[in-house]
Each structure stands twice: as structure tokens, then as C-alpha cells.
Amino acid sequence: MIQKILIANRGEIALRIMRSCKEMGIRTVAVYSDVDRTSRHVAYADEAICIGSALASESYLNIEKIINASKQFNADAIHPGYGFLSENAHFARRCKEEGILFIGPDAECIESMGDKISARQNMIKAGVPVVPGTAEDLQPKDLIRLCRKIGLPVIIKATAGGGGKGMRLVRDEKELQEAYYSAKSEAKASFGNDIVYIEKYIESPHHIEIQLLGDTHGNVIHLFDRECSVQRRHQKIVEESPSPFIDEKTRLKMGQIAVKAAKAIGYAGAGTIEFLVDDKMNYYFLEMNARLQVEHPVTEEVLGVDLVKEQIHIANGKKLRFTQREILQRGHAIECRICAEDAQNNFTPSPGIICHIQSPQGIGVRIDSHIYDGYEVPVHYDPMLGKLIVWATTREYALERMRRVLYEYKITGIKTNIDYLRKIIDTRDFVKGNYTTHFIEENSKKLQQDGKQIEELEDIAVIAAYIDYLVNNNNPIEGEHQNQADNRPISRWRSFGKQKSILRF
Amino acid sequence: MIQKILIANRGEIALRIMRSCKEMGIRTVAVYSDVDRTSRHVAYADEAICIGSALASESYLNIEKIINASKQFNADAIHPGYGFLSENAHFARRCKEEGILFIGPDAECIESMGDKISARQNMIKAGVPVVPGTAEDLQPKDLIRLCRKIGLPVIIKATAGGGGKGMRLVRDEKELQEAYYSAKSEAKASFGNDIVYIEKYIESPHHIEIQLLGDTHGNVIHLFDRECSVQRRHQKIVEESPSPFIDEKTRLKMGQIAVKAAKAIGYAGAGTIEFLVDDKMNYYFLEMNARLQVEHPVTEEVLGVDLVKEQIHIANGKKLRFTQREILQRGHAIECRICAEDAQNNFTPSPGIICHIQSPQGIGVRIDSHIYDGYEVPVHYDPMLGKLIVWATTREYALERMRRVLYEYKITGIKTNIDYLRKIIDTRDFVKGNYTTHFIEENSKKLQQDGKQIEELEDIAVIAAYIDYLVNNNNPIEGEHQNQADNRPISRWRSFGKQKSILRF
């Protein structure tokens, strides 16, 4: 039985994992980089060790340093969280060699799903639908035959491609020849490689994924779906469960096929199969994430299951605690990713010192976050400050609740995307629950528009600043202070000896 | 349809009600007393008005001032919360006269259950078990007959009694005569009234209550049970749902009988019937609370129902949204009441300024609280700072979680009962789930004992204070400051121009 776990990660996910460990009475070891000494995960752990500089390769991605730390603290197991080493087969293998449990699937599983081509082949073998097409060199003679086989619209893509170059969408068979040759020549010009292949073009795609749990005894169950189509540059922003788009029949079929896929590769641990779903609810395998995902809380809220606890349970070599029949969805959960970015200025990162946080509370709200008053958000890691999750009996209520808690969430000192998230939640397509991965693009104008009531709010803001100014500058001991930077009213109030930290003007 | 609600309350319950209103798009009006200008409920509301001095009779209990405020702001309805005017029939009647919806049962219902004798009579009429006994003048000739009818042990009580005076426990028929006369003479001496009556003595009583919802169309459903036996001086401290004591059959029977009782008096709104349950799972009507209760969140967590939303739904004259069959318990919830009191010093109240709060977060935790950094807890109202609620799939997991979140909850500046709550959660009887209303008394010694590791913690505390001292006193600008009270490190750091609010020493 695992007694101590080293968490090879940082920020909110490190904290989230430690919380479950604490509940289970498992001791935790934090690793941190130089700049993360002030991160909450360091203070929350039972033990902590600095493993290197801010550069991930010197710390959170440094396999040997992490292995050494685990041995130094006698950790029985390592939880990799998401990102960093979570899908690194070499790391999983090194853990095994050192006799440390890696909380995740084994190295072979990670490898078989890590490479997109082998993952696609494995899935075809397991009978899982993949986006129809061919990854081989497309020859002129096969063009029409393959196109007809796949069905229009199709897309012709350069194998070496990227960034939209060497790519042609074909909606009509008449366009096929020209598209083929122009894609080829563009690919040649751009990448020096003119191999192209053909794939079905999925219109109005939904990104919907199935959560899985498998044990080391060959049992696999699915934990239903998450809808993750609200994406900006392939980064998920808002996730929900269940998907408002697919029907019950599709949901169950997708769950069953995901279980089949996981069983085919002998998957043990928590994992996710991502699908593209078209507007006719045809679903196609996209990729498998052999780890916990950022958006796992929406599943936890709807099912009542603590996925980290189940991961540890599985790592202990035990059988799954639930049968498929015991897993029932209840109500609806939505997650918003709170990020340090300036949504009104092309999503520029906004690191810096957090002045003050007022967190939402009350019924149906969950926050997974590592930030606190005075914390400096470092420039070295991704801009996610935490996750705001709501649960309610219906999607309509969950939306109402998310509006309420976004209103309650106040973070000052740095810029955040809270206002942007509010606009997403209020966008008609989102409210209707009928949105695709094109949602952000299609609604980009609306999402940048300002709300009403600006004049009234502006006056309130002016008054707030002015009152603060008056409090500071009517201060009798003003002359004493050399440094005008430190004239927050409170320092003065304290000097006044008022012993109050709230001032009524 | 209700568009605007005035909340005739303060603190956490006012905030909790406003949160549901905000989700429903209903505007809120806060009323506040002089000293409550800084309370969070004032800032949270859409509109707010001061209605008088700190003295409750001048503000939160002043019916006409509240009615006037409602009219001034055109509120459609008044939500009374709990305490204050929530079970005041006259207030309910005044609201009706003024055409304002009172969110609660009508005045007649409140009256019929407000008086203990009439409540008892109503319940007997409705076939609800009450504690066996007689409230009439007990005569010597009836002694043995009534005692045998009720069954030993019995208690002989003075009608005018209180504080244990004029009360005799009888476990053996032989003691009956002497107990009767000595109770009578003590009652005469203490209260000048020697009327006594006889009642069954409930051994090892559990305080278990059933939540009800009734609409104005005569439909009533129960929302299962809450166990509230952890009490100190009749004040509940920890509540949970479902009760770990009663079996499924008793749970259902109690639910059914509670519905029957509510139907008998035509109850509409949210309400609770409190029962005393003996060690053989016999249950007896104790009283009815014709309002929302402090501990309502444990029911909300287990059922997924927002009780405030349902209250408003009912007040709108609509039919209940659920049938009895749709109400299913899932998992287990526990609530701890966080209070400003010094548990190690006879629970002395501890009002004052809150320096810093670190709230628990993550999976399965809910906080309903109105406190914030810098808030001054006033001396005029009850010491509850808020409620900490956890939910998990099983009671065992909920206990683990409560331990974790109590550890995470840090409130400084005033004394709180958080440590005491932790000890309750760790007490063997509580862990086993087999405890009665005598729990606090029986475990009083254990609950006052200190934990282990004191020496190590003491050294850490010394170091923390010493470092803070060093930071202040090695400060180059020290000479400038006259007032040594204001030498928190941070003011200095800011003066340093470091622009950091975290200091690494």
C-alpha cells in the first residue's frame, strides 16, 4: 500500500493531487523549481525539495532529479499530474526500474498511444472509428476512387504540413484534380516534400471525450463524456459534462467503444479518449491522453467520484471499486479555466503579483487553484491560475450558477480572462448548447464587445479611486513618508492606531 | 413572479439566500444595522438600506421598519432566513396585509407549530408519535397507572420547571412515590407552583430531523433526514446527512410520518420536523421549525436540491418540481459550524478583527460564510462565522474530507472553534457514527486534550515570530517610524520598493 507519494508537478494540479492524498492519509512530497518556492503546493506538502531552476528541463522535466528526490524521501510512488512528464514513457520505465510506482499506465501503453500513427493503427485494429482517409502517398490514379470511398467533403493534406500550408478542402469532385496538384506544389514549395494524403473533412466538429478507468486486472469502465469544444488555438477554455450535443444513444456507444479501445491496449489507470464528433453524431478517434486531464473535475462533479483517489487505488494493484452499472451521471457540471492573460489585448500573458482574491463560495461551486493574496504568478509556466467548476441539477441551472460565481470571482493586481469567460457563458450558441470547435472564431466579435452600463460603472470607479486618494492625502502624518509608493490607506489607518482594517469614510 | 426580494436577515444566511436569487436573476435588497455596514451581505445585494442600530429590536426584529424598506424598494417578497423574524406569525401576517409575499409558511401554520403545547396536540391528532406522557396535573392516584402505561424509565417534571429543578428521573417503580413528592416540593420551593407531570425518559437520545417541502397546492414531500446530535447546550455544532444511526426502514417511516404531519396542518414552504430517536429507533416528535435551518446545506449536498430556489418556487405559487420518488439520497454530507469562540476557555465569545482567512478549496467542499480579511466580527450577534460543508460518496470519505478541509481552514486575528471541531471529527464515537445528544458531555475531556507534537510545533512558532521580528528590526528605515505598532514586515517591504508582497528570507 502506498504510504508516500512524490508529486512531479506544480501549481493547481499538484495541490489537487495532494488534497486527495491528505484525505487518504498518504504523505506527500513536493518538488519545486527555484521560482516556485512560494507556490502553494510547496507549503501544502508534508515534505518539499527544490530540484532546480525555473527552466523545466532543469526541474519538472528532469527525470533523474525527480527519481533521486523520490529515493531521498522514500516515496513509494510518483504522481506526474498532467503535462511535464505525465506521458513520458521513458520516465514511467525509469520509475519501474527504481521500484517506484508510476501513477499512470505502463510505458508500453503510453508508447502505443503516444505516437499518432501507431495510435491510429491500434484504434483501427480495435474497431474504433478513426477519421476516414489514408496516411499513404496519394497517387493521381487513386484520387477519385478514394475520394468516393471516403465521401465528400475531403481534405488533401501534406504529410509534412502544418499551419494550413499544403492543405486543400474539396467539397465538389470537380475541384479534386486542381486541389491535389496545388496542394502538392504548395507542399513542395513550403516543405520540400510533396507527399499528400486524403482525409475526410469533419464539418462542425465537436471535441467530445470519454473518461476511462482501467485496473491492472483487465477491468475497464468509462465515466461518460466531456464536451470540450470551446477552444482557442487548440487550448480548451470551457468544458462541460455531459455534452449538450450528443444524444443518450451516442453517449453510450462512445463509452462502449472507448472501453473496447482501452481493453485492446491493456490500459490501466485513468485515461481519456478524445473524439471528433460531426454534426450527424458520427464520432472519430482523435487521440488518447494517458493521464489525468485538466478538465477532469467536471466528471468528478457529475459522478461523485474522486479520480485521483481511484488512480491511487488502481496503482495499489486493487480492482476497480465500481462496475459500469454503478456509474451514473447526475446533473450537470461546467468548468472555466481562469488564466492570467489580457483577453482584450490579444490574450497577452499577464504574470505578476496578485493583489487580492475574492473567491466565490456557496452552493455548487468548486475551485481548484494555487493562487493566493500576494502570490507572484511566474512568467515561466503556463498562465492557468486555477479552475472554477460549478455543478447543478440541470444545464440551465449550471449556467446560472456559473454566471453567479464568475461575478463573485475577483482577482486584482494582474489581468485575467474572467470577463471573457462571462461573455462566453452568455453567448447565444453556448447557452443553447449547440457549439463546435469553431465557436470562439465564429463569436470573436461578440466576445470582444463591452457590456452596457459603462458610464455608470466609470463614475463608480472614479469615485473609488478618488476616495482612496482622499484618505491617503488628508493624512496628518503624510510629511513623514518619503516614499509615496506605499500610501495604501491601510498603512495609514494602522499608523492612526485605529486597529481597524476597514474604513468607513 | 417574484422579481425582487428583500432579505430580512444578516451574515451568512443573507448571503446564501442572495446567491440563489442572483442565479435566478432576482434582484435583492439588503437591510442592515449600523454596525453591519461592513457585512458582506450589504455589498452583495443589488440594493441596501440601513434600518437602525445594532440592537436587534431596532433593526432585524423591527417589523415596521422592514415592511417600510420593502415598500420603499418595491420588493415583491421578503425572505426571513432563520432566527430573527423567521417564525414570527405577526410578521408573516403584516407582510400579507401589505401585499408582500412572505417566503415561508402562512401565519396560521407558524402559530399552530410555534406553541409547544398546541404543536404537541396537533401532532397527536395527526398520528405522529410524541414523547409519551401527560401535560396535565399529575395526581397521586394516577401515578402508578400512568407510569406503567408509559413504561419505565419516566421523568417527573414541574410544568413551571427549568434548569433541572423540580425534575426527577425514575428508573424503578419503588422510587416513584418519593420522586413525585420531592419533585413537587422542589417545584413549590423554586417556582411557587407544584404542578408536575410525567413523561417518558428517552435514553441515549438522537436528535434527527426530517426536511420537508410543501407547496400551496397541498403537495408535501420529505427530503430525508439530518443527524444533529452533536450539541453543546442545545446548540448544534456538527450535522450530517444521512444519519449514521437509523436504518433505512426507520428513515422512510420517519419521512412518511413527517409528510403526514405537514399535510395535517396544510404546511407550504420549507420546514423541518425534529424528532428524538431512542436507542431502539423509536422516534418522537420534538418540534417543527417552520423555516430554513442553519444545517440545510447537508440536505442540499446529498440531494442536489437548492432549497432556497425551491422556497422561492413555492412562494411563486407553483407546484413542487419533484415527486417523492425523484428524491434520492446520494453519498454523505457533513457540516461544521465555524464560530468565533475560545473553545479552550469555556467557549468565551471572541469577536474582533479577522486578520487573514485561508479557505479550503478543491473537491467536495462548500463554504457558506460572510467573513473576509479585515472584517470585524461584531459583538452584537451570534458567533457563527460560517459553515463548512463536505460531501463524499460515503461517510468514511466524508470524514476524511472534513479532516482535510478543517486542516486547510485558517482564520487568524480572532479565536475560532476549528481545532475543537477537528477533535470532534476525530472522536471515536463520532467516527463510528454512534453518538447521542450526550456526545459532547461524554467526550468533554478528550475534546479539551491537546494533540501530540507540541514541542516541534512550538519551535516552529517561535521561529516564525522571530523571523518576522528580524525582518522588521533590521530595517534601514526603522528610525522614521514613530509608531512601532505598524511594523508588519510588509509595510517595510513595500517601502523598500521591492514590489513584492512575499518575502523570502
Place this chain on the structure above:
Amino acid sequence: MKILVDNKLREVELLSKEDNNLQVAANGKTYDIDVVMSENGFCSIICDGRSYNAESVKHANGNYTITTNFRNFDIELFNTHRNIRKSSDSDNVLQSNMTSPMPGKIIKVCVELGSQVKKGDALFVVEAMKMQNTYMATRDGEIAEILVKEGDAVAKDQALLSFK
């Protein structure tokens, strides 16, 4: 430096500081620590690989209350300008004033001028946060002055009466 922790006398000293590594002697033991403190009193101490948290509140009189792992410690530090107060004051010296340990409202004054009271006798009933608390005499003596009357609101540490 001398330090009082919950009225027990201790010693604490900074032995060395190199970058972020401090060596501190406390209570006879040597600790190698790495400390982070935040503006609002949160303190993280890593000592020999173990991660400790403390919450610190500095009072107006320069004393501290430190909370760590559920436990509160009241701490008084003595620098060169401040002498160690006799830690046994409360036991040995008869205090002539009685002050209010918390803010509240005087509900009842149980004694009169010139009353002879014994340790443990009720002197005042004070209401705070809807609860009534009885303040008892901490010594025997004769009441010389009563400084409050029924209905008065009193602040923390306000003088309530004096003994002769």
C-alpha cells in the same frame, strides 16, 4: 534573544544566513531552515525537508500569535529595549484592577462598593454575541471602585472595577 511562549521562557538565536538557508537555534535545538513570509502573515518554513506552515498575527503591543497545525501560540519577544516581564505576575501579585477580557455589554453588576468578595465570586454578567458570561473574582478583596454600570458597552481590556 529571550522569548516567552505561552508564558514559558525560551531562547532563540539566528546562527547564520547564507542565501536562503538560515540556521536558527531554538529551545536548545539547531534548525536549518528556508523561510517565506507573505504580507498577510502566512509563513512557510522548510526544515530538513519537512514543510511547515504558520500563520502569524502581530499585535499592537509587539507580541505575536502564531497558529500552526490547529494550535495557537502566544509569543512575546524581548529585545534589548524591553525587559522580560515577570511571567508569574498573575499568580504572585494581587492585581488591583479587573479588566474585561472581551468586548460586551454589562448585563448585571453582582457586587457593590465596599463588598468583600472571595476568589471565584461572581462580579459581572456580560453579554457578547448573544451569550451571557459571568466574570469571577480572581482574588479575595474589598471592592474599592466600580467603573461600569448595567447596560454599559465595554471594550476589550477596559477596566471594570478596582480592589482596595
Place this chain on the structure above:
Amino acid sequence: MKILVDNKLREVELLSKEDNNLQVAANGKTYDIDVVMSENGFCSIICDGRSYNAESVKHANGNYTITTNFRNFDIELFNTHRNIRKSSDSDNVLQSNMTSPMPGKIIKVCVELGSQVKKGDALFVVEAMKMQNTYMATRDGEIAEILVKEGDAVAKDQALLSFK
């Protein structure tokens, strides 16, 4: 007093104060308000029965960022000692320095000493929070100095290059 709100010039004045009731004129309108502010910048304003919240951050240069109802306002106040800066600086005057709008790491320097650039040309690629951002020229001109090189970590407001 003059005030700049998101670069728009406004007036604000305290007209009267009686107990907790303030009268303030802002932007030509008169407001009767009751204000509470907390140490950490939370501000509650009750105005004509309506309850408003604002979160206030005061910057080192004396400017404010006020957040209310999701909206951020950048505010600059001008007392007698401080003159109103020309609010159109950025449009009319050619700035000779280019500074980094955020902390980050220089991934690529796209220009050389003496390069002629046009407004909108890429100057630097900077990485922060795992995202790459391209800094563009805000004017035409010739590069006089390049103050950073690839791989450098830069602070917010650090000078990156100067124009001739």
C-alpha cells in the same frame, strides 16, 4: 480634481461630508454616497440605495486600476503637484525607446543595428507563460541600439531598443 479614466479626461470633486454621507460630483453628476474601504482594496459604495462594489489596486506611480462588475478602469489623478500628462503622447510623439510590455524571455531578435523598420514590422519574439508573442514596431525608423539579445530574460518596462 482632474482625473484620467482610460485616457479620457474627467472631473471629480468632494462637495460635502456629513457623518457617513458624502456628496461627490463626478463627470457632471452628483452622487450621494456611503463608502466603506478595506485594507486590501475592496470598496463598497452605496449610492441612492444601490450597492456597488469596486476592487482597487494602487500602483507604485500613484495610478489606480479599479475593477467593478467585470470591467477594469485605469485611473490617473492629478493633484496640484502633478500636471496632466499629454494624454495623446503615444499618438503624436515618436517614442525613441521601445520597452517590454511584460516580463519574458527574448526568443528572437528580428532586426539588426541600423535596420530600417516600418510600423508593424516584427522586432522581437518574446516568450512568457509558455506562449510566444511578437513585438511589433509602433513607428517607422532606424534602429539605433538593441539593448537585449536572444535568450535574455527581460522585466516589464525594460528598454529593448532605441530608434535613431
